[in-house]
Amino acid sequence: MPARLPGAFKFNPLRLHGKQLHDFCTLKELPETYAWEPVDCHGHHSGDCGTTRVEPVPVVDLYDPNAERLIGHACKTWGAFQIINHEIPRRLLDDVESASRRLFSLPLRQKLRAARDPDGVTGYGPAPISSFFSKQMWSEGFTIFGSPLEHARQLWPSNYMRFCDIIEEYSREMQRLAGKLVWLMLGSLGITKEDIQLPGPEAGYREASAALQLNSYPACPDPDRAVGLAAHTDSTLITILHQNGTGGLQLFREGCGWVTVPPLAGGLVINVGDLLHILSNGLYPSVLHRAMVNRTRHRLSVAYLYGPPRDVLISPVSKVVEPGRVPLYRPVSWSEYLGIKAKHFRNALSLVRLCSHAHANGGVIDANVSDSCAR
Numbered sequence: 001m002p003a004r005l006p007g008a009f010k011f012n013p014l015r016l017h018g019k020q021l022h023d024f025c026t027l028k029e030l031p032e033t034y035a036w037e038p039v040d041c042h043g044h045h046s047g048d049c050g051t052t053r054v055e056p057v058p059v060v061d062l063y064d065p066n067a068e069r070l071i072g073h074a075c076k077t078w079g080a081f082q083i084i085n086h087e088i089p090r091r092l093l094d095d096v097e098s099a100s101r102r103l104f105s106l107p108l109r110q111k112l113r114a115a116r117d118p119d120g121v122t123g124y125g126p127a128p129i130s131s132f133f134s135k136q137m138w139s140e141g142f143t144i145f146g147s148p149l150e151h152a153r154q155l156w157p158s159n160y161m162r163f164c165d166i167i168e169e170y171s172r173e174m175q176r177l178a179g180k181l182v183w184l185m186l187g188s189l190g191i192t193k194e195d196i197q198l199p200g201p202e203a204g205y206r207e208a209s210a211a212l213q214l215n216s217y218p219a220c221p222d223p224d225r226a227v228g229l230a231a232h233t234d235s236t237l238i239t240i241l242h243q244n245g246t247g248g249l250q251l252f253r254e255g256c257g258w259v260t261v262p263p264l265a266g267g268l269v270i271n272v273g274d275l276l277h278i279l280s281n282g283l284y285p286s287v288l289h290r291a292m293v294n295r296t297r298h299r300l301s302v303a304y305l306y307g308p309p310r311d312v313l314i315s316p317v318s319k320v321v322e323p324g325r326v327p328l329y330r331p332v333s334w335s336e337y338l339g340i341k342a343k344h345f346r347n348a349l350s351l352v353r354l355c356s357h358a359h360a361n362g363g364v365i366d367a368n369v370s371d372s373c374a375r
């Protein structure tokens with residue numbers, strides 16, 4: 001079960017600002033409130049990399065003796081990769097997918113019994129970041145922190161245990177995998193457990209905080225004008241994403257544009273989040289990503305959003321801040337960072353940044369401004 005996180009943040013996505021929650025299967029045409037402009041608000045070109053040959057997102061085999069180095073390279077160049085041989089049983093991936101399908105197939109009025117509280121973060125509703133956009137996203141979500149028991153009881157009054165058992169087992173397995181991956185990433189930066197206070201293998205990687213986000217993207221009558229989940233970076237150390245056989249996840253790559261991550265049977269997608277970005281002083285940048293929808297297939301994804309224990313402050317590890325460079329970010333806890341993200345969304349990372357003169361990658365500074373940067 002994901003550990004509980006202090007409730008210092010409120011995305012408040014059920015305040016819909018005049019928008020309406022829809023039962024997607026009743027919509028035969030795309031309502032105007034779901035029709036997005038072809039170029040997103042980042043000014044990024046929409047769509048894939050056109051006809052140019054696109055390098056695929058790296059796939060790392062965790063049994064490969066070079067896994068640590070390959071992961072380090074993927075984090076630096078992509079901020080994301082897929083993994084195979086991760087030892088999460090296929091049966092568990094199928095179980096969490098069917099539990100999620102079972103939830104989202106309920107009639108809307110029944111799902112609304114587990115609606116997210118106006119000032120809470122768990123439960124059913126549009127993606128928490130929806131409130132930052134004037135258009136609606138073609139998706140619905142269910143957010144879990146700690147136990148889903150209360151909400152599951154509201155959804156299935158006499159038949160809720162199976163859902164809870166699957167979520168608990170999945171979270172436990174993800175916690176172990178996420179801990180292991182974070183240590184491989186830290187290892188690839190030369191960081192050891194003397195350098196940082198994060199849950200390690202001795203304690204079975206427990207004590208970390210995490211959220212689980214079930215995402216559902218119903219088939220859409222006009223997919224080219226709709227957006228499943230708008231472009232964002234995750235406010236995590238890392239995110240582990242399981243997507244069902246239907247693609248839709250895209251990563252933004254500098255100099256290339258949006259690149260689709262093809263579903264890999266039994267594979268899992270790993271994204272670098274903002275806290276690993278901070279910890280690595282920008283060497284492993286968090287990846288901008290989004291989810292697109294399609295005309296015929298219902299897409300499901302399950303995101304395990306992994307962060308540090310509640311009271312641990314995350315700041316650039318001095319080992320990765322080389323001589324002649326400065327730490328680019330001030331210390332911040334996960335709950336504080338989530339609060340900043342919930343209020344300022346895209347500007348969250350720059351709001352915890354210390355030295356605006358330094359270059360984005362690795363904190364190289366020019367001698368004239370180094371004195372004005374806090375160390």
Ligand SMILES: C=C1C[C@]23C[C@H]1CC[C@H]2[C@@]12CCC[C@@](C)(C(=O)O1)[C@H]2[C@@H]3C(=O)O
Pocket residue numbers: 121127128129130143210211213232233234235236303305338341
């Ligand atoms: C622990 C987290 C991380 C959250 C907020 C909170 C619970 C739900 C997560 C997501 C999941 C969907 C994308 C995102 C952007 C969103 O809208 O809600 C994520 C957000 C973040 O990574 O910032």
Ligand SMILES: O=C(O)CCC(=O)C(=O)O
Pocket residue numbers: 213215229234239241243248249250289290291300301303
């Ligand atoms: O559904 C997807 O592919 C992306 C989901 C995602 O980015 C998230 O839950 O944070």
Ligand SMILES: [Fe+2]
Pocket residue numbers: 232233234239289303
């Ligand atoms: Fe995400």
